[in-house]
Amino acid sequence: MENNEHSRKETSDVSSDHTLGRYFENTTPTVFDEIVSSHRVDHSSTSVINDPISNRALDLDLTSKFLKNDHMLEIERPSDLTVPDYHRDAWIPSESTRKILLSIATSPPGTSLPNRENHTMPGLTLQGDILDATKEASIHFYGEEEHMHRNILTASDVTQDERGLRNLIQAECYRAAVNLSGRLLAIYGQGFGKIDHPSKHTPHSLQLWYTRLALLTKLKQIDVLKTEAQAFGNLDKPDMYFSFHPELYGTRHGSMASFSFRLLLAEIPSFCGNPRESLDNLYALLSTVNQILRNLEEGLSEEGGTSNCSAIERQDSMTLWSRRKSKILISIVNCALLGKNFVLAIEVLEDICKCPDWQNEQLEAFKLALARLHLFLGDIPAPEGKLVTKEAPVHTPTTKEWINRGLMAVTQNAFQEAYDCFQTALNADPANVMIVNNMAVCLLYTGKLRAAVQLLENAVTKNPIKNLQESIILNMSTLYELHTTHCRQSKLQLLKQMNRYKGDAIDIQCLKLV
Template sequence: MAENSSLFQLSDNLSVLSDDSKPPDTGLGRYFSNTTHTIFDEIVPSANQEAIQKPSVSASPRPAFDSFLTCTPANNFHDDSILENSEQVSDHVTASDVHRDAWIPSDQTRKVLASIATSTPGSNFPDRENLTMPGLTLQGDLTDAIKEASIHFLGEDENIHRNVLTVSDVTQDERGLRNLIQAGCYRAAINLTGRLLGIYGQGFGKINYPSKHTPHSLQLWFTRLALLAKLKHVEVLENESKPFGNLDKPDMFFTFYPELYGTKPGSMACFAFRLLLAEIPAYCNKPKLALDNLYKVLATVRQIVKNLKMGLGEDGGRDGGHLKFTTTERDDAIRLWIGRQSRVLISIVNCALTLKNYILAVDILEALSENNDWSLEQKQILKSAIGRVLLLLGDVSAAEKQFAVGKDVSTARELTDRGLMAVAQNAFQEAYSCFKKASTLEPANIMLINNMAVCLLYNGQLQAAVHLLESAVIRNPSKGLQEALLLNICTLYELHTTHSMQPKLHLLRQLNRYKGDAIGVQCLKLTL
């Protein structure tokens, strides 16, 4: 049920330190990041990071520990934003658009772009095979499932208490899109992206119809696909992402539109969009294909780093290379792309975990940990991540060496590591004590409360486990009402009593009053 939150929190921290974009929040944030400073930069501001939690629904018949189930791409590594400042300094502040937008096109795409650059404006008409022609496959708007379930089970009167934003309540622009996402109204946000993309001639039924692209339209697509991934609308996600391929068509580059951008080099699509497209097959139960895609992205990134270190431009050319870049600019560019390289490697770790290839995951994390540029805290995060993957592998002794947990345990991470070690040794009372101590240091950490409840369950204290989870929801509904926790508590209700319907309906009432439209009501295990 509750997926590998603890392990994944650590790993996405690595993503933060390595990525070129804004710090990921909880899966969504990483995709709402931008490689250039645009109107979307604050789409998920860091102040709201804790408010957006990952959905985590499984068919598992029993509650589970956060960090012990298999990773699924839609529930990717989480982030505590501890590396936010250093990450932003390394990209947004120092790296120029020239470096952030850079990419190496294929030979065929390079030839088409060169032909356009040497032709009289308006005289070059590329073949359809050289065009990216996306469109919506979803006709109409997504509905608010929480509202529908509340009316069905609780009656029309309950709808009075439903006070969430809809697509019609916000401005029909990027500001409205930001407001919807910040409010946790992801379905409404998807609806708004559909309306805005329709302005570009890329609405419903427009797949395979030529249309012009801009950084703005591509950012809308990036946001839409990230939302679809977050909500696990797999079929729509797969169909709407296909036209983009690997973002290598000529019309994905600025030089395809000389009348608009002149000779400006680089890709109009941000790097995070490129990474998302590479990962999408894993959301669609095709992790091996995603792994292949990610290694292709990694190969290009490594070539870019190599070119920069040789004094060339990112694409290997001298025009715009060392003749124009200062030493400081080049050093910044190298740091940027080495960071992106680490980010791709973390995505590969995610895929490896999905495939249960724990050896590959450990190998990559160990290679990352050998980088001398990490701070002490970052190195500790890496070691902890390695230890937790080793626990998934079942190698308790090797994990213990990575954790290196001594007598003086002072941080929540160290206490969590000790707790996970105790779980692996079936010492649930000791694990409970560790998670409880960690929870006093991080009282808002729902993952720790969930783990405490599962420890109580395995110690035969079912009623205490139910009470603990219920208290987390009552104490802070906006944070406690998460799919992982709701699924676990509803499972405990079913174990606790044959009359589980009423407490489930109470949770539905809480969802209706306190949450947006992003949570899937199936986590309440109600039969519609």
């Protein structure tokens, strides 16, 4: 059954409380980089057991992130906020873009205007709002009376600004947040029908686009995502740089688009079914970041020019860009898995593990990811030493170690033993729904279908706000189909709970009603 992965927060691109991406918080894998989380996540809570009904007893969910984006893998830290803007905004433009920017900088104001093809001209492809699918389904099956129990925010219920957008995201009303982002982008002349129309860009407008595209990715709105992202290319056109707008930013240099936005755009083709293109994009990013690091090592600025910064400031910048390099490598691993290029994924993971800058918890998480990848490929001896700690008899296994023992037992079809391991882990972490999820899989494989259904139902009833997750709903719907020919009523009961307790982010198709 599907992985439960937790978000991590990249703080280096957050210059103030007004940046939007940092307000995402998800219980499933994301592409968001600037994320705020209300609690520290225990890496041990994540499982890799997927839906057994689809002929997969053990899987790495190759449709999403494999490496976890939680605080344990936080690449950039709050201390990076002390790095000045010109280090964090730095980027090396292409030669053609560099020449245009140089021409603007050395010409009288208003006399050096680039051609139309050198402008970035995005716009919305959706004229109206994205509908709340849960609301529409509940009205269809239960009527308007049930809709009265739905109490969630819409784009019109919040302030029409960045604060309102944050409130929608925090309430997991992602469709409403997309709708509001469209209204805000229309203010910049980038609304519906404005693709290929020139408009002004600012760091704020680009952050709005980053947020919107991240939301569309989360919602799997692939057609809209692909079309709207296409206008940005690789963010290299001259108007994506501060020096293109000297009347607004003076002599400020660097990219108006955040590093997180660049990484998201590089990954988007993988979400649209083309992981190979994403790999090409990511390696292009990696090449630029490597050049930035070489420039810093040689005493130059990030772009390769003369630098007057102190040794301490230079070291801080190198640390920042080294962490960004690691983020790209993590994305390469995930895209390689999507493309089933397991050799590349293992090679990059091994290189990541060799980096000397990781904290012990981070390095342990990477090694665990590598071990689970070997496990997925059927190479059981390779990960055994990493997943199961062999200590002295007095050693008391941690929750994570019990989960790992359960995973090892699953690979050997010892489902009762795996169940017992997961049960022990659950006793130590009773709120962890993904451990319950794994236990349900084991019950199914030991022929206890009714018990598997009841286990998941009890978890949802106990805490519907937290435990009504897409992966859980999908698995429950699948188990209902196996359990009874009258499964539709049980699925509709799940719909009623979704209508009353969840925002608009869940994909209604996980109920498998059609």
